[in-house]
Amino acid sequence: MGGVLLALRVGLAAVLGYSATRKLLDLEGSRAGLRAFGVRRPAVSIVAVALPVAEAGSAVLLLPRTTAWAGAIVALMLASAFTAAVATVLARGRPVPCPCFGRSTRPVSRRTLVLDLASLVAAGTVVVAGVADPGPSAVAWIAGIAAENRAPLMVGAGGVALAALALLAMGSRFRVLNQRLVDAAAVLDGLRTDGDPPTGLPIGAPAPQLKLQRPDGTHSSVASLLRLGRPVVIVFIDPACGICAALAPEVAVWQRELGEHLTVAAVTRGPLPLDVSIDQLFVEQHREIASAFRLSGTPTAVLIRADGTIGSEGARGDDAVRRLVAHAADLADEQRAPR
Numbered sequence: 001m002g003g004v005l006l007a008l009r010v011g012l013a014a015v016l017g018y019s020a021t022r023k024l025l026d027l028e029g030s031r032a033g034l035r036a037f038g039v040r041r042p043a044v045s046i047v048a049v050a051l052p053v054a055e056a057g058s059a060v061l062l063l064p065r066t067t068a069w070a071g072a073i074v075a076l077m078l079a080s081a082f083t084a085a086v087a088t089v090l091a092r093g094r095p096v097p098c099p100c101f102g103r104s105t106r107p108v109s110r111r112t113l114v115l116d117l118a119s120l121v122a123a124g125t126v127v128v129a130g131v132a133d134p135g136p137s138a139v140a141w142i143a144g145i146a147a148e149n150r151a152p153l154m155v156g157a158g159g160v161a162l163a164a165l166a167l168l169a170m171g172s173r174f175r176v177l178n179q180r181l182v183d184a185a186a187v188l189d190g191l192r193t194d195g196d197p198p199t200g201l202p203i204g205a206p207a208p209q210l211k212l213q214r215p216d217g218t219h220s221s222v223a224s225l226l227r228l229g230r231p232v233v234i235v236f237i238d239p240a241c242g243i244c245a246a247l248a249p250e251v252a253v254w255q256r257e258l259g260e261h262l263t264v265a266a267v268t269r270g271p272l273p274l275d276v277s278i279d280q281l282f283v284e285q286h287r288e289i290a291s292a293f294r295l296s297g298t299p300t301a302v303l304i305r306a307d308g309t310i311g312s313e314g315a316r317g318d319d320a321v322r323r324l325v326a327h328a329a330d331l332a333d334e335q336r337a338p339r
Helices: 004-024 027-036 041-062 068-092 110-129 138-150 150-193 222-226 242-258 288-292 318-338
Strands: 211-213 217-219 232-237 263-268 281-283 300-304
Touching: 004 027, 004 041, 004 068, 004 110, 004 138, 027 041, 027 217, 027 242, 041 068, 068 110, 138 281, 138 288, 211 222, 211 281, 217 222, 222 300, 232 242, 232 281, 232 288, 232 318, 242 318, 300 318
Parallel strands: 232 263, 263 281
Antiparallel strands: 211 217, 232 300
């Protein structure tokens, strides 16, 4: 039984360590995932750091024999929280991007739930069966292997370390390159349509008073969105855009959570997947709405103040859209605060 418990502990430590590393390397993506899961804005930044720290701590505690049981308890608590959160999201029928390992474009699914349940069972087994003896020390076991195979392991460890550093560097460069490609595509799109850079209308200019068409054929308008006396953020998305597909569930979350202070609307170039439910959703045929705001590319967004004037430059890219929504929500809260 000791060997089984050791294997479970090492497996849990590997998963938790990997998850913590991915989250810490992409805190913005982790914050976005937590918001999509319904974590309130004041707590998002704290949870985004506390969660990977708890995962890393559990991974470290699981390895030595003397602390393995305590690490298993922390792992059990984390697995229980993850399982409950995923089960709740699936029960609501509104899939959101899985923040399990930082940013992800893949929504939570039954597979996610099964993996969380597997971690729950593994951690529970170590807690229950390992009360008296959680098994051998993983540290001593690894040290023994290292002593017997010191030279090959040193070469292998060096190679793994170099490969890891290269992958991290490539991941960072890929993210920068991806954003630059998004920006370049938006600029070219704007040059092809009206020759203006896609920075949006000047701040303070009146917002275009456009008729907006819903997917069911009924109509609304920009003026109607402003009738509640709240700022409005319009997010432009395209179902053919992978980044937009990951952002669409977040738009639905923003509508639910920020609706008392901020109106979030979405404009799409085509039908969204059936499993994405956005209330204030409008469609455009030939970029007529985006062009009126001098925006191009997707995802993009713009803030309209409560007085009907433009309140921001065009936000381009998923991270820029998230920052604009957070900024708009903060401004709305400040305006509603008692003087």
